[in-house]
Amino acid sequence: MKRELIKFICFSLFVMLMPSFFKGGYLMNVLVFVGINTMLAIALNLLLGYAGQISLGHAGFFGLGAYLSGIMTVTYGWNPWQAMPVAAIAVGCLAYLIGFPILKLKGHYLAMATLGIGIIIYIVFNETYDLTGGPSGLSGIPNLELGGIVFDTDVKNYYLIWTFTLAVVLFSINLANSRVGRALRAVHDSEVAARVVGVNARLLKVQVFALSAVLSSLAGSLYAHTMTFISPASFGFNFSVELLTMVVIGGLGSVYGSFLGAALLTLLPEFLRSANDYDIIIYGGLLVIMVMFMPGGLVRGIPDLFKKVFKTKGGADHA
């Protein structure tokens, strides 16, 4: 536990000192997105990596958070600080309700059902013009404001977003090491065995699903209030796949892995700016290659690789 704490403090310091290297500039904007994506990847990882339940509809929950926040502040003039928790609670309730029938499904069927939900949400964003502005989007969403500070620059947003992200990181690490986390891993390994030893697997899965949706919704609200403009294109099936890629590349069941995956997939397209259209190929290729050669993701794959290279005899031992 102490080691976890030290790791977390180092990570927080690293994150908080980051802006002093860049002194504003365009990259700060990208780093804000790394924060949002990290939060999303951790949310999905709680479900996929710990509980072993796949979701291809998380972009939908992310979008719901963004749109609920946006509509409540723009159309109804709410304070963003009020809109954010209300959106999160609403999305959580929705996820809780659909969680019961949907998490009865397993594997491929679960993947398809969550995908269906994601696409239905996406279609609703596009079609309810009066509420969401349809495909042309919703603009004029207010920035967050705290004690007279308006979060309207990249640097200010960086600290805002990363404060939330670090809180999510800490929360998730604690959750993973708690009784609930152990129960989740038991469900992951064998649902029947978990139930035999007294874990209410069905309820637990639904709760994690709802929690994951709440965190995604929170990320969505933050996204809406930093961007001040949202449109359905950001919340489609492709983004769900992108999130999945982040989690798989980083490492299933690893909070810092989610950060690695999110950072890599957010920064990569920026460095490959000339290769604008090719990023979709890179995502696909990365997914295939990671599953085939590094099923544990970067956080486990890289140490394994080192062991393989530096060990004179025998292969890497898989713990």
Next chain:
Amino acid sequence: MSLSLLSRGEMQFDQLLQYTLSGLSTGAIYALIGIGFSIIYNATGIINFAQGEFVMLGGLFTLTCLDLLKLPIWAAVPCAVVASTVAGLLFERLAIRPLKAPTPINLVIITIGGSILIRGLAMLAWGKDTHSIPSFSGDDPIAIGGATILPQHLWILAITVIIIIINKYYFYYTISGKAMRACAYNRRAAGLVGIDVRRMVLFSFLISSAMGAMAGIIVAPLTMTAYDVGVMLGLKGFCAAIIGGMSSGMATVVGGLLLGILESLGAGLISSGYKDAIAFIILLLILFIRPQGLFGKADSERV
């Protein structure tokens, strides 16, 4: 008064007929794709998320054969089917078979990765534009009752029927078809009686990518084609397969037709914007209420 009511009723009937007829042909396409899903699922337990990409490849390879190689349509179609089938086989050999830990989640992820990769490569090869393919035999509409259909609709229905008959023949009257069915019932037992299960897996990819490609080719003259048409078509095909309880026979065909007609009616009578949502709502309802399909018997799961 009563006259106007009558004529309105008649008009509505014509409209319904029109929607049903056009729904039938899209439904036939969904059925073909759905059967492709089921064949792979039954032989391997994999839901191949890349299924839709073979549909896309079929249409785009036909385009290349017609425009670049200047082949006539009757030669372009088989060439395109062969090319897409080769892509399907490569996919199985390069991505599915070498997988070290074939857990369901890994398989979902790798087939999704594969589908993105194939789509990306298609975007490189054919660009982002939407392409049109000429109809097989003209565009003169044919009147049926108060509705009209295009010759291509008839082609779609006829080719679908032929493929289903061939399929039936293959699975019930040939030795390799029977071996495939044995794999679907029990892979280990099939292996024990000397069936090469891995070859059957390869066969299942061969058949379903060929069927998918054929579906993509016959629908292309109606809907145009582009590098990204495979996603929606694939998902709708899966929906058909789910309605049919993942059977590779008539149940999935009925599922596809039902989906096509409901979608067409929904688009016409409710709202065209929600057309795609209809398929997914049906998908979710079936998964929630009758995961074994509309016609299947409930079956207990082994652990």
